[in-house]
Amino acid sequence: MIRLAVRVRREDADVVLAELLELAPGGVEETDLAGGVIEYAVYGAPGELPDLPDVQAAAGGALVEVVTTEVADDWADRWRQFHRPIEIGGRLYVRPPWEPAHDDLMDLVIDPGQAFGTGAHHTTRLCLELLADEDVPDAAGVMDLGCGSGVLAIAAAKLGWGPVAGVDHELESVRATAENAEANGVTVTVERFDLIRGGPIPTAPLVLANLLRPLLLCVARAGFTAGDAPHTLIASGLLTHEADEIAAAFARHGLHETDRRTSAEWAALVLRRP
Template sequence: MIRLAVRVRRKDADVVLAELLTLAPSGVEEADLEGGAIVEYAVYGAPGELPDLPDVEAAVGGALVEVRTTEVADDWADRWRQFHRPIEVGGRLYVRPPWEPARDELMDLVIDPGQAFGTGAHHTTRLCLELLVEEPLAGDAGARGVMDLGCGSGVLAIAAAKLGWSPVAGVDHELESVRATAENAAANGVEVATDRFDLIRGGAAPTAPLVLANLLRPLLLCVARAGWAGEPPRTLIASGLLVHEADEVAAAFARHGLAEADRRTSAEWAALLLRRPA
């Protein structure tokens, strides 16, 4: 097994991650170095399975600090499992990989981290889940629809379905993510409609009364510029943001009548809860 690691400056991390995920859509491992000034993204694979180094260097561009490839020890599979730990959210939801046991007192959500990026443990996903768990279920059944923009492995969409929201749908540019969301939804016994959609080139974004958008800043700003293919959401939970980017994104969606109702932070990341006035 080979580990390909790319180190970039923190200020360039969000753009670099978006580019790397086009080369390695099955996901990347993220770690902070040098007190958070440098971010390391790593992908794993057998020889010949990893992206070509010239492609990686071109994607990272001027943000590149270092690219390193190393052989991974034979116990990599066990250490990889230790990296993906279960999380508890809001005293209600338990997100776990399939090899961890369920907890009877919590709502169970099982995600295979080998399928697509996003298992719930990253700060941005966890912040979205915290806001989602606290969101009261709409009294009007017609206002319980959910759209997950950039669904990844389906964590947010599946959580919404388990919490009683319906109908739930998710879109992603990557076909592998669309498939993973559908498979994970089926494994969790919930219905999530999935489809491919390019948030950069696809025009107005699909919408629902509740929209979940765990995206990087450039994609969130694309959505805000393109607007919605229908009535704007009543509530938008947006994350994938560094703390210093939150004001800009909140202002962009304010032009659609969505006002900031809550803001959460964890480490250097932030999530926004935005609402349209009743």
């Protein structure tokens, strides 16, 4: 079995990931490396992996390095060990399907084999913690921007928000969110949408945006459908030194910071309209 890893600069990661998923629609493994670098890896037998020139072209000017290594035959079992359950705020228990449920916590099952984003990354955990702390008003809709595997949207539905919707540029993520929502017994309306080129952003009273800085700035520039900013926006995917810039970008839409949390080098913001 071969592991093909592409290392790119963090600021270009979302754009590169979109291109890589066209070549490897089954999903990629994502790892933070030192020095502001993100590594995306895919696994396969010789001849099953994307061609190296195509991978290099997909990464473009963001490419730092391409590394191929042989992995042991038990890589699938070790990959499962990498995905462990996490507890969020004493309320949610996010787990892969091969782990048992927690008797005392709200169960959320995410299949990491379908798309990236199972809840373990600092940015996703921060979003989930802030979401779990929100009071749920009556008939309060949610929009998950860049929904990935659907973990944030599904958590919102489990916590009582509704209706819940999500958008993502990648068709594989749209499918994964729909499948994971069905597996969890909740309803999430999900469709394909390009946050960079799609125009005004679909909105709801609560918007979840676990996106890297460039995409968050795209959302702030594009504005929201019918000029109607959400009442609350939870933004993550940020390095701590980027948080002030993102807060200022959304302040132009009347959204002002009311909470900030950090984990390692990452930050998440709660932005609200008065």
